[in-house]
Amino acid sequence: xxxxxxxxxxxxxxxxxxxxxxxxxxxxxxxxxxxxxxxxxxxxxxxxxxxxxxxxxxxxxxxxxxxxxxxxxxxxxxxxxxxxxxxxxxxxxxxxxxxxxxxxxxxxxxxxxxxxxxxxxxxxxxxxxxxxxxxxxxxxxxxxxxxxxxxxxxxxxxxxxxxxxxxxxxxxxxxxxxxxxxxxxxxxxxxxxxxxxxxxxxxxxxxxxxxxxxxxxxxxxxxxxxxxxxxxxxxxxxxxxxxxxxxxxxxxxxxxxxxxxxxxxxxxxxxxxxxxxxxxxxxxxxxxxxxxxxxxxxxxxxxxxxxxxxxxxxxxxxxxxxxxxxxx
Amino acid sequence: xxxxxxxxxxxxxxxxxxxxxxxxxxxxxxxxxxxxxxxxxxxxxxxxxxxxxxxxxxxxxxxxxxxxxxxxxxxxxxxxxxxxxxxxxxxxxxxxxxxxxxxxxxxxxxxxxxxxxxxxxxxxxxxxxxxxxxxxxxxxxxxxxxxxxxxxxxxxxxxxxxxxxxxxxxxxxxxxxxxxxxxxxxxxxxxxxxxxxxxxxxxxxxxxxxxxxxxxxxxxxxxxxxxxxxxxxxxxxxxxxxxxxxxxxxxxxxxxxxxx
Numbered sequence: 001x002x003x004x005x006x007x008x009x010x011x012x013x014x015x016x017x018x019x020x021x022x023x024x025x026x027x028x029x030x031x032x033x034x035x036x037x038x039x040x041x042x043x044x045x046x047x048x049x050x051x052x053x054x055x056x057x058x059x060x061x062x063x064x065x066x067x068x069x070x071x072x073x074x075x076x077x078x079x080x081x082x083x084x085x086x087x088x089x090x091x092x093x094x095x096x097x098x099x100x101x102x103x104x105x106x107x108x109x110x111x112x113x114x115x116x117x118x119x120x121x122x123x124x125x126x127x128x129x130x131x132x133x134x135x136x137x138x139x140x141x142x143x144x145x146x147x148x149x150x151x152x153x154x155x156x157x158x159x160x161x162x163x164x165x166x167x168x169x170x171x172x173x174x175x176x177x178x179x180x181x182x183x184x185x186x187x188x189x190x191x192x193x194x195x196x197x198x199x200x201x202x203x204x205x206x207x208x209x210x211x212x213x214x215x216x217x218x219x220x221x222x223x224x225x226x227x228x229x230x231x232x233x234x235x236x237x238x239x240x241x242x243x244x245x246x247x248x249x250x251x252x253x254x255x256x257x258x259x260x261x262x263x264x265x266x267x268x269x270x271x272x273x274x275x276x277x278x279x280x281x282x283x284x285x286x287x288x289x290x291x292x293x294x295x296x297x298x299x300x301x302x303x304x305x306x307x308x309x310x311x312x313x314x315x316x317x318x319x320x321x322x323x324x325x326x327x328x
Numbered sequence: 329x330x331x332x333x334x335x336x337x338x339x340x341x342x343x344x345x346x347x348x349x350x351x352x353x354x355x356x357x358x359x360x361x362x363x364x365x366x367x368x369x370x371x372x373x374x375x376x377x378x379x380x381x382x383x384x385x386x387x388x389x390x391x392x393x394x395x396x397x398x399x400x401x402x403x404x405x406x407x408x409x410x411x412x413x414x415x416x417x418x419x420x421x422x423x424x425x426x427x428x429x430x431x432x433x434x435x436x437x438x439x440x441x442x443x444x445x446x447x448x449x450x451x452x453x454x455x456x457x458x459x460x461x462x463x464x465x466x467x468x469x470x471x472x473x474x475x476x477x478x479x480x481x482x483x484x485x486x487x488x489x490x491x492x493x494x495x496x497x498x499x500x501x502x503x504x505x506x507x508x509x510x511x512x513x514x515x516x517x518x519x520x521x522x523x524x525x526x527x528x529x530x531x532x533x534x535x536x537x538x539x540x541x542x543x544x545x546x547x548x549x550x551x552x553x554x555x556x557x558x559x560x561x562x563x564x565x566x567x568x569x570x571x572x573x574x575x576x577x578x579x580x581x582x583x584x585x586x587x588x
Contacts, residue, residue: 107429119436
């Protein structure tokens, strides 16, 4: 479990279930022909959290979750989902894990309610389909044909089908791709509701804002390897290149006043302005040190590293080797 | 699918099978490709042929005497089978694979083969309805002799149905997409119907042509169905020919079916 806890949600998760993994992946490898889609992926998803898998296109995200959901057989490595082997215990796993696939359409000739009822019939203990349709905001559309739904409505139906079997784990691939900003926000609220009902969620995404907003923890996957695994805030702080503080000093000062501080990584000058890069409580440390030598920081601007900064630093162009990247 | 054997292992609950068949029937009714092709086209042809006065005459030398119309009924049944099982069914099945609906099903406790089973069941019912319409309508309104050897007729029709569904399933198994499936099915439709006697009735074919026809699924089917309509139990050879097509093509379809 990551040590950094930042959001009320993650705190709740931490108190509810301490380090109880429901998905354990170790040394996963999967090739298609001579191409290794997944080279070495290990991760653990805790009970009740929203776990994000983040990575550029073709990084191996989808292949990883397809192996976890039992759709593909790994070349090597072990996977345990709720203590089950996705290949050996397929039937039991499918009762307890709901999956939303990246692509795929449903039957255009069936209505929302017919589709949900059809899928409900597949499960031993299905959810109340009427309640589920209402919860996903599809009530007014319950008798609309699939082909007449908007992109957001199709997506919500697809999420409904991932939940209709009352799963303990929901695997959602590219949840909000192709949705407008409002539909994305509605979908996010929905996913948080689902998590609050106790469903563990494994979310595949390439949207930073989505991961930042929803995920308790994220694994960044690049070229088939896990290159980082932490909370979104932890990743941003640790891998995002730190925070930046930009200010105009009230009078000139010796850079060494700042470079000696633990929080400060670099001091640069842009005309009359000074830019200090570093980590932790950068602002307080800098202001305190400047005050000690009688300098005031004027026109202060602060920039903190985002998950996107971290992501861009972690995910390197193909020309650079992966060897130099260390996995936490 | 990486492990088809595992997906084939468990029989889903009755509730799921019922729901699958009912929703497939709804889909077949709402997007009526099979219905329009396999039922309406042959029934329309029956009505058109039935209005041709020359076809009400008795075939000279037939024993027991039958009308020309009667000899067309097995051919029309062959057309129902070819249009439903070989032309439309593969398109429907391949569409499921193309839209990744089969893949979507494979994430649920119900294996995708049960969807195919439901679709085959619905199409089987369509075929049965069309056959009853043609035989009953023909007998009531168009001077067709009712099948005198009913048991033999049902057996012949069932075997022909099995053979044609096996061919359709093999097309669905190997066709890369729905266009290929449509082209394969349509290309196959013409020789199947030619040897069934749609353009040249079997009794007018040359000996060599009829010999070839005997070994095609619909040539054998028409032969067997016509004998039973005329009152004798069908000969063993056409029944064996149809059974062989059903077994060989059915087995190949199951072996070669691609789930995604």
